[in-house]
Amino acid sequence: MLDIKLLREKPDLVRERLASRHGGDDAKVSEVLALDERRRCALAEVEKLKAQRNAASKEIGALMAQKKSADADAKKAEVRAIGDRITALDHEVAEAAMRRDELLLTIPNVPHPSVALGATAEENPEVRRWGSPASFAFQPLNHVALCEKLRLVDFARGAKLSGSGFLLYTGWGARLERALINFLLDLHQREHGYQEVAPPFIIGEHCMVGVGQFPKFRDQAYAVQEGLDASTLGKLYLLPTAEAPVANIHREEILPGADLPVRYVAYSPCFRAEAGAAGVGTRGMIRVHQFDKVELIKIVPPEFGYDELEAMVRNAETVLQRLGLHYRVINLCTGDMGFASAKTYDIEVWAPGQGQFLEVSSCSNCEDYQARRMNLRFKDAASGDNRFPHILNGSGTALARLFVALLETHQRADGSVLVPEPLRPYLGIDVIPIP
RNA sequence: GGAGAGGUGGCUGAGUGGUUUAAGGCGCACGCCUGGAAAGCGUGAGUAGCUAAACACUACCGGGGGUUCGAAUCCCCCCCUCUCCGCCA
Structure with missing residues (x-):
C-alpha cells in the first residue's frame, strides 16, 4: 500500500501519477485523506485524556496506600467519566484507521516516472x-x-x-x-x-x-x-x-x-x-x-x-x-x-x-x-x-x-x-x- | 482427533491488580580505565504514533474483547509452538 505520509504531504502528485492507472481514482484518495484526518483528530484528543487518566490513577494508588479511601473514591468517580470518553474515542480512532487502511489496500502503486503513459x-x-x-x-x-x-x-x-x-x-x-x-x-x-x-x-x-x-x-x-x-x-x-x-x-x-x-x-x-x-x-x-x-x-x-x-x-x-x-x-x-x-x-x-x-x-x-x-x-x-x-x-x-x-x-x-x-x-x- | 504445557524486550528469565510506563543475567554500543586488550566501572539502547526536530505524551508483554480509577497480572474468545497418545504419506 501507499505511504499515508506521501498522500498527506503530496496528494496532488499521487493523484496525477495514479490517473493513468486502473483503480487509481481521485475519490478514493480524497476519502482516505478524510478518514486519516478524522483519525488523527480523535487520536490527539484521546491521548491527552489518557495522559490525564494515567496521572489520576497513580494518585489513586498513592491515596490508597495512605489509607485515604474517601479521597480515593472521590477521585475514582472523577476519572470514570474520562474513561467513558476514552472508550468512545478509541473506537472512533480504530474505525477510521480500519476504513482508511481497507481503502488504501485498493489503491494501486504509483508508477515510476520512467514508465510510459498509456492505456492498453x-x-x-x-x-x-x-x-x-x-x-x-x-x-x-x-x-x-x-x-x-x-x-x-x-x-x-x-x-x-x-x-x-x-x-x-x-x-x-x-x-x-x-x-x-x-x-x-x-x-x-x-x-x-x-x-x-x-x-x-x-x-x-x-x-x-x-x-x-x-x-x-x-x-x-x-x-x-x-x-x-x-x-x-x-x-x-x-x-x-x-x-x-x-x-x-x-x-x-x-x-x-x-x-x-x-x-x-x-x-x-x-x-x-x-x-x-x-x-x-x-x-x-x-x-x-x-x-x-x-x-x-x-x-x-x-x-x-x-x-x-x-x-x-x-x-x-x-x-x-x-x-x-x-x-x-x-x-x-x-x-x-x-x-x-x-x-x-x-x-x-x-x-x-x-x-x-x-x-x-x-x-x-x-x-x-x-x-x-x-x-x-x-x-x-x-x-x-x-x-x-x-x-x-x-x-x-x-x-x-x-x-x-x-x-x-x-x-x-x-x-x-x-x-x-x-x-x-x-x-x-x-x-x-x-x- | 484426544490430553497436557507454554507464548514477556536481540536472547535468557522474574513478575498473579498500583514507584514494573517490565527486575536480574547474557549479549550489544559508547565512554572511563589500559602501552593495547580482558576484567572492572559508568552510560545508553526496542517498535510505532505525534513533532520541522527535541522534550513531553500515547500505545505495544501472541491476537481480539471484557472487568476496573488503573491489567503483563483477573475473565471470555481466537491463533501459534512444544510434549504424549490415536490416525496417516
Whole structure:
C-alpha cells in the first residue's frame, strides 16, 4: 500500500501519477485523506485524556496506600467519566484507521516516472529484441499437433481428470517439463546467485494481501477448504505464483541490513481460475489453470531497486538465449501494469506455430508497496533506521509457454524436436523422437 | 482427533491488580580505565504514533474483547509452538 505520509504531504502528485492507472481514482484518495484526518483528530484528543487518566490513577494508588479511601473514591468517580470518553474515542480512532487502511489496500502503486503513459498493451514500448524468428523449409506444426504426434501432452485425458485447462504431461513431455524446471533452478541458483527455496503451495490469505493479489484479484484464486469444515473456506488458497509465499518469507520481520540483498529462486505450480477468460486462447497450452513456473524474488535496499530490476530481466533473458529462442523485451505502460508494480518488463518469446510472441516472464519492481503491506523492514546500518525495502519479482520463467515456444522453434521436418544443448544432460537425449 | 504445557524486550528469565510506563543475567554500543586488550566501572539502547526536530505524551508483554480509577497480572474468545497418545504419506 501507499505511504499515508506521501498522500498527506503530496496528494496532488499521487493523484496525477495514479490517473493513468486502473483503480487509481481521485475519490478514493480524497476519502482516505478524510478518514486519516478524522483519525488523527480523535487520536490527539484521546491521548491527552489518557495522559490525564494515567496521572489520576497513580494518585489513586498513592491515596490508597495512605489509607485515604474517601479521597480515593472521590477521585475514582472523577476519572470514570474520562474513561467513558476514552472508550468512545478509541473506537472512533480504530474505525477510521480500519476504513482508511481497507481503502488504501485498493489503491494501486504509483508508477515510476520512467514508465510510459498509456492505456492498453498496444502502447507498451519495446525495449529490445534478441535473435530472429525461426524459419522453416517445411510447413511447421503448432505445439498442439506436435504434442499429439510426439505424445508429450494428453489434452483429452487432462480435461477428463480436472476439466479443460488442465494438462496431463506424458512420456518425454513429462520428462521435458521436469528437465526445464531443473535447468531453470540450476541456472539461477548456480550462475545468478539466487538462493533456492521450496515454498508451500497452499498459502494463507494474509500472504495474498501482502503481495497485492487480494483484495483485488480474489475472484482469480482457488480457495481451499479443510475437509468438510466449511468455516475454513477462505483462509487458505492455492498459490497463483510463487511470488505470494516467497515474497512473504520475511513478513513482519526487521532484517539486518547486512542480509540484503536477499535473492530467492523457487519452483512452484501456479493455479489460476482465469474466471471470465473462457474461450480466449483456451486451445492448447497457452492459457491454462495450472502451469509450472520458476520465480525470482529480490528484497533490496531502495537505492538498488532499479539496478536489481535490470539485472533480474537479464537473468530471465539468459534462459531464452541458452535455449535458442527468439524474444523481445517490452516495458509495460501505466495502464497495462500489475496492481502492485511501479515498473514492469515483460519478456515475450516467439512461437512460430502461433505466429506471435507469448509472455513468458514479467519482472517488476514493486518498490516498498508490498513491504509496507506485509510490514517487512530492514535496519539501515548507516542511519540505524528501520526502512522498507524494495521487493522485486520476476518469472524466470513460466513453463507451459516456454514448452510451446521450444517445441515450435526446434521442430524438424519429420515432426521430431531437437533438444537444445543445455537440456541434454537433463533429458539424456538429443532429439525427442517420434514414438 | 484426544490430553497436557507454554507464548514477556536481540536472547535468557522474574513478575498473579498500583514507584514494573517490565527486575536480574547474557549479549550489544559508547565512554572511563589500559602501552593495547580482558576484567572492572559508568552510560545508553526496542517498535510505532505525534513533532520541522527535541522534550513531553500515547500505545505495544501472541491476537481480539471484557472487568476496573488503573491489567503483563483477573475473565471470555481466537491463533501459534512444544510434549504424549490415536490416525496417516
